[in-house]
Every structure is written in structure tokens, then in C-alpha cells.
Amino acid sequence: MTAFTRALRRKPARRLTAAGLITAGALFLAACGGDDMSGMDHGSDNSSASATATDQAGDAHQAGNFNDADVSFAQMMIPHHEQALEMAKLADGRASDAEIKDLAAQIEKAQDPEITTMKGWLESWKQPTAAESMPGMDHGGHGSGSGSGSGMMSGADMDELKAMKGTEFDKAFAEMMIEHHNGAITMAKDEQKNGKNPDAKKMAGDIIKSQSAEVKQLQSILDRL
Template sequence: MTAFMRTLRRKPARRIAAVGAVAAAALLLSACGGDDMSGMDHGSSGDSSATATAKAGAKAGNFNDADVTFAQMMIPHHEQALEMAKLADGRASDAEVKDIAKKIEQAQDPEIKTMKGWLESWNKPTAAESMPGMDHGGMDMGDGMMSDKDMDELKAMKGKEFDKMFAQMMIEHHNGAITMAKDEQKNGKNADAVKMAGDIVEGQSAEVKQLQSIVDRL
């Protein structure tokens, strides 16, 4: 009887311990679930780039393959335009060439950041995969990209020679961007990407006319 009574006394204690463990587990799961639902950042609390990407994604909305291709191809295109524009510092002598170079930097650098934000929010790589016939060392695919040789020649120029070559090369470069942007206007789905394409067509078409007038008078 004594052993039996001891067994009876132990069982409630065990039940209480088991109930306590279950309750604690439930509270833990509830807390974790609440954190996930509230969007708690389980990584770095100061990751401002992730916040920026999330905002870009929220604004980006729906997209298709044309939007992805537009961003992936326009990023290196803009990057080369920036490289060309920066060469004007210390080489260009024409005031109008210097002014256009500054405008290119001011317009295209923010667009590069925006397009990279789109691709990150779409979970797409910022660089396009190589395709047959594509030479990104100097893309030879009708998009106006300069070859390494072209860039080396431009770097070696100064004064009036630089001004004329810069204007001629940038006309070709801009025309390539305009073609790409028109394709996005026709086939793209994302409203922001299509709008940027329209801005590129309008802005760079105007610059092509200005650049041609510079070539004509030099």
C-alpha cells in the first residue's frame, strides 16, 4: 500500500511537469509565429539595403521577360555611357560636350541604381547570361556598345579630337539605347520599366540631335 500511495503521489507531479512543458512550448511557438508575421528581421537590424530593395519591389509590381532583359542589358549600357562621360573631364574642350557629359552622368547613374533594385526585387541576376553573338567586352549586337579598342582610342584623345570622337561615339551609343528602350515599350509589362524606357527614348533622342549638331560644327 505504501508503494502504491507513493506512485499516486508522483503521477500528479509528473502531469503538472508535462503540462508546464507543453504550455512553454506553445508560448515559444506563438512568439516565433508572431515574430514572423510581424516581419521581424532575423538578420541584421540595420540592413538598409534590404529595406530599399523591398520598397523597390513593392513599387515594381508585375514583370515579364522583356522587363528583365531590358534592365539586365541597359545596366551595362548605361555604365559604359558613364565611363565615356567621365572621360570628358580633363579631355574635352568644347563647353557643349562638357555639358552633355554632365547630363549623362546625372541621368543615367540613378537609373542604374533603380534597375538594379528592380532585378533584386524580382530575384533576377543583375547581369544577363552570355548569348550567341554577344561580346560584352564590346557588345556587338546592334546596341551601340563600344569595343575596348574604341574606348582606348577615346581615352587617347584630347581637345577638339576628343570632342568630335566623343560626340560620334555617343550618338551610336544613344541610338542603341533608344532601340532597346523602344523594344521595352512594345513588349514590357512592368509600368515603371516601360516609363523609364519612354524617358530614355525622349531624353536620348534629344541628345542625339544635339550631339549631331556638335559633330557638324567641329
Template sequence: MTDRTRAFRRKPARRIAAVGVVAAGALLLAACGNDDDMSGMDHGSSAAASATAEPGNSASAADFNDADVSFAQMMIPHHQQALEMAKLADGRASDSEIKELAAQIEKAQDPEIKTMEGWLKSWGKPTQAESMDHSGHSGDSGDSGMDGMMSDEDMKELEAAKGTEFDKMFAQMMIDHHDGAISMAEDEQKNGSNADVKKMADAIVEGQSAEVKQLQGILDRL
């Protein structure tokens, strides 16, 4: 196994003036006749206001901003690569805890991918940022802005490994991968506006931080 030295990345009122009954009536008529003007008071995207909610996806009909869109577009391929890594454990991993954790990652992240795809569809946004290729990479350097993504070479090395070698490589690579997801989720916590997207970001930070500790513990005993 090629030695890797990877550092963890922690990024860590409305006023209503009433002047007599006549004035109040005039204000009411004006409001009724100018619905379009009132729509301009929406805090989020106009697309969000008209979007039809997907079943179980309250975020699809709610306000959102560019940070919410970017989070979903980047986290989808990030999760997809984690699923690829987890599926490689079948027939290669020898440590029971690695096997259990791989199954846990598949169970948690596959539904999240479907949820994020539903949000983007309802917002009228592509499920992949225009600057990314199908692998989630962009530009000549392969830097998609997604921390923790493995290179094609990394994935080939993991696929070729077996037994304890696979276990160690999987644990270290997944730590790095999780750290990247945590970093992106922390950005969403700070900059996002959609309550449901931010809730998912909270869950990612909490759940994957716990898995990082578990993976480090596995590495320490292997």
C-alpha cells in the same frame, strides 16, 4: 582619329453568376478556401506578387515579364559604359557643350542604373544576364545583343584623344551609343509589361533622342 561610318539605328472580365442567396454564399466560401487557386490569375511572374517593394521603386512589387528583365539587365551595362565615356570628358574635352552634356549624362544615367538594379533584386533576378561577361559582351563575337556598345579598342582610342579630336570622337561614339539605347527602349515599349519599366523606356527614348540631335549639331560645327 580613325574614320568611322556609323548608320543610325531607328527602330526608329470577369463574370460572376449568382443563383440565389445559397449559391452566392457557396461561391464566397469556395473563394475564401481557395486563395492559392485565385493566385494563379496573376498576369505576371509569381515572384513579382511576393516581392517587397524597394523605397521609391513601385516596379519592384508589380508584375513583370521576360522583356522587362532583359531590358534592365542589358541597359545597366549599357548605361555603365556611357558613364565611362562621360567621365573621360574631364581633362580631355575642350568644347564647353561636350563638357556640359557629359555631366548631364552622368546625372541622368547613374540614378537609372540604381533603379534598375533595385528592380532586378526585388524580382529575384541577377543584375547581369548569364550570357554576358563583366563588360556586357557575350560570345566570341562580343555581340551581347546591345546595340551601340563600344569595343575595348574604341574606348582606348577615346581615352587617348584630347581637345577637338576627343570632342568629335565623343560626339560620334555617344550618338551611336544613344541610338543603341533608344533601340532597346523601343523594344521594351513594345514587349514589356511593367508600367514603371516602360515609363523609364519612354524617358530614355525621349531624352536620348534629344541628345542625339544636340550631339549631331555639335559635330556639324566642330
């Protein structure tokens, strides 16, 4: 057998060897590609975990984002709203004017959820729901000459309102609620000026807007009664 013949017989083997190397290389690249994809999945999981941690940190920051004015606003507005609800509930069975009845229901619907929200703020801020001493919140506002500006009714005022019915109740309710609302508006303006918490300041703005409109409505009711 000549050298040329032996060389020809060796060439197919070399081609097979080259083909084997190509196949092995393709399998290696595919395996690497699989690892890369798996790495991408892990990266996605890590991103989700990071986003969750960021959200939680944001919530914690929001809970700590308050000052003394925010605390006072919530602590004083809670009993203020509670008295407004007490007054509004008296309209049932006592009021004779349809607009007074509708407005009383509107006050209950708006202020009850706000009380729950403010209590939630104080809890998240680790603050008591009521301060030990709150000037102007002694229920001695109406007709007491206290000059507190809170608009809170005294116990005697509430007893008088409970004893009234019909048009007499409607007039007294409108007069007292105007004073009560004006007190809340003053407190809300103070919060907008001195507060820090964005949610508390937003609620203060909502109170100013809604209760200013109700004051105008109550005054128009008084004018026609």
C-alpha cells in the same frame, strides 16, 4: 384619513419613481452611446489596418508584375548605362568644347540614378543584375561589324577615346555617343513594345525622349566642329 387623502399622498412618490426611471434610462442610453462611439473608433482602426494591408499587397503585386522582356531590358541597360558613364567621365580633362563638357555632365546626372533604380527592380524581382549571356553586349559594337545594334563600344574603342584630347576627343566622343544612344533607344523601344512592368516601360519612354534629344544635340556639335 379618507381614501382621497391617501391617494393624494401617494402621487408624489409615483412622480419620483417615474423621474428615477427617466434618469436611469438616460444613463443607459448614454452608456450605449459610449459603446457605439468606441465601436466606431475600433472600426476606424480596422479600416487603417485594412488600407495598410492593401498597400502592401499592391507593392507585392507590383514587384511580381514583370516579364522576361522587363528583366532583359534592365539587365542589358545597366552595363549600357555604365559604359555611357565611363565615356562621360573621360570628358573631364580631355574635352575642349564647352557643350560637350555640359552634355557629359548631363549624361552622368541622368543615367547614374537609373542604374540604381534598375538594380532595385531586379532585386525585387529576385533576378540577377546581369544575364549569363547577352547578345550584342560584348562591347564589340563600334566598328566591329557585329550588327548587334546595341551601340556598345569595344575595349579598343574606349582605349582610343582615352588617348585623345581637345577637338579630336570632342568629335570622337560625339560620334561614339550618338551610336551608343541609338543603341539605347532601340533597346527602350523594344521594352515599350514587349515589356509588362509599368515602371520599366515608363523609364524606357524617358530614355527614348531624352537620348533622342541628345543625339540631335551631338549631331549639331559635330556639324560645327
